[in-house]
Every structure is written in C-alpha cells, then in structure tokens.
Amino acid sequence: MRRLLLLFLLASLAPAHAQPTAPAALELGVFPYLSTRALLNTYEPLQRFLENRLGRPVLVVTAPDMRTFVERTLTGAYPLVVTAPHFARLAQVDAGYRPLLRPQRDLAAVFIVPHGGPVRSLADLRGKILATPDSLAIVTQQAINMLREQGLEPGRDVILRQMPSHNSSALAVREGAVDAAVLSNTAFLQLPLEQREGLALLARGRSLPHVMILARSDLGAAEAARFARLIQEFVEQTAEGRQFIDKLGYLGLRPPTEAELKSLDPYLPELRAALRAPR
Numbered sequence: 001m002r003r004l005l006l007l008f009l010l011a012s013l014a015p016a017h018a019q020p021t022a023p024a025a026l027e028l029g030v031f032p033y034l035s036t037r038a039l040l041n042t043y044e045p046l047q048r049f050l051e052n053r054l055g056r057p058v059l060v061v062t063a064p065d066m067r068t069f070v071e072r073t074l075t076g077a078y079p080l081v082v083t084a085p086h087f088a089r090l091a092q093v094d095a096g097y098r099p100l101l102r103p104q105r106d107l108a109a110v111f112i113v114p115h116g117g118p119v120r121s122l123a124d125l126r127g128k129i130l131a132t133p134d135s136l137a138i139v140t141q142q143a144i145n146m147l148r149e150q151g152l153e154p155g156r157d158v159i160l161r162q163m164p165s166h167n168s169s170a171l172a173v174r175e176g177a178v179d180a181a182v183l184s185n186t187a188f189l190q191l192p193l194e195q196r197e198g199l200a201l202l203a204r205g206r207s208l209p210h211v212m213i214l215a216r217s218d219l220g221a222a223e224a225a226r227f228a229r230l231i232q233e234f235v236e237q238t239a240e241g242r243q244f245i246d247k248l249g250y251l252g253l254r255p256p257t258e259a260e261l262k263s264l265d266p267y268l269p270e271l272r273a274a275l276r277a278p279r
Contacts (some may be wrong), residue, residue: 032134
C-alpha cells in the first residue's frame, strides 16, 4: 500500500503533458578544403533541405585541419561525411564507411600564377615559392609528383608554403606572397570572379576521382541509400540544388565505381604513414 501511494504521488508531480524528446541533430562533416565560413555558406542550402526532409536538425561541421578531420572520421565522428577521395577510400577500408556519391567532374591539381608573370612552365618554379593546401591533400601529393617529374625536388629546388585552405593558396598568389600556388580544379572554379582576375593556369595534373559523400556503417544500407536519394533529389530537382552543384563545379553527382575506389589505394600507405607521424 505504501509503495502504491508513493507511485501515485510521483505520478501526480509529473507534468500533465510530457514533451516528446527532440530528435538528435545529424552531423554532416565536410573536410576543410576551404575556410570554415566558406564551407558553411556553401553547404547551407543542402543543410536546410535535409532538415526539411528529415524533420530533424542537421549541422554542417568541419575540423581545424585535414589531419584532425581524417582522425575524427576514422573514429566515426560523422554520420555523413564529404571528404577527399583518398580520405574516403581510407574511411571505407579502415572504418567501414559506405561510399554514396561523387561528382561527375573529375579532380585534378592545378598550378596558378600571376597572369603575364615570369613563371611560364613548371621548370620556371626552380628557386620560387609555391603555396599548397594541407600536405595531406591529394592535390598537394599530385603536385609534388609533378614537380619531381620535372627534376625539381620540393623543399630543395622549390620552397613549399603550406596554406590552411585552397582559397588561401590562391589569395597568396594574388597578394604577391608566393610565386605560384596549387589547388584543386574545382576549388579554383569556386573562387569568386574577382579573386580569379589576374591569375593564369600554369599546369594541370591527371584526372582523379573527386570528393565523395559517405555514410557511417552503423546507419545501415537502407538508411545510407535514403540519404543518397535525398541528396540526389536536392541536386536534380530543386533550384537551390542546381545552384549548389553549379557553384561547386561538380556538374552533377553519381555513385563511384569499384574501379575508381580501388584506383585510390596507392595513396593509402603514404596517408597512413602521415597519420602515424607525430604532429
């Protein structure tokens, strides 16, 4: 009897209409190839669309640098992730992420220089300063290989200056702080026209699979496929989605092929070694 009375008193103290628990926010991790402000502005339309369709908050998040972002991805920090192609392959192989989509356009490193300046070929970079994105970026790795093919050893024949993002690399050329810069072809297309003025394309690397959207393994195949359909719907069936994909220079989205994923395997040993090295 005493126990029943206690239960009655506790029930009488509870609110008459308990509020339902708000759905947890879904985090979309985007690798920091641009400044944080630029990333948040770029991905805001996709964020709003997913919030409306899912009926839950969606947060676009990133990390202070590439290494931190990759480490967080490998620990499963992001349910959905937009990341560089070799980071994506590592997340698939080592952490079980499911690749969903990639841009129709391929990725490549591009070297840019001041228009009409003295640097007319990669060989002219001897003794010059070259701005690059993070050393882990696949376009930085590609650019280093291209320099070596010209007989130039990075760090000895060409001074490398690492910048926090692709757009800051381009800005360093415009400001005259460096002689040339490396960034991705699509990051160059994303620069506002006024920031591209006065810049010339010096060289372009070979085509690679582009950035990828992946889902964490615990979401399951059905939920991952649902996210892929929603993102495709946004890109293909809404005006905001078409503007989004045009701004990124992606041409559209499609699933990556198994051959494209495997083509990134040669980049994994160096990437793993870099992640093991002390900061």
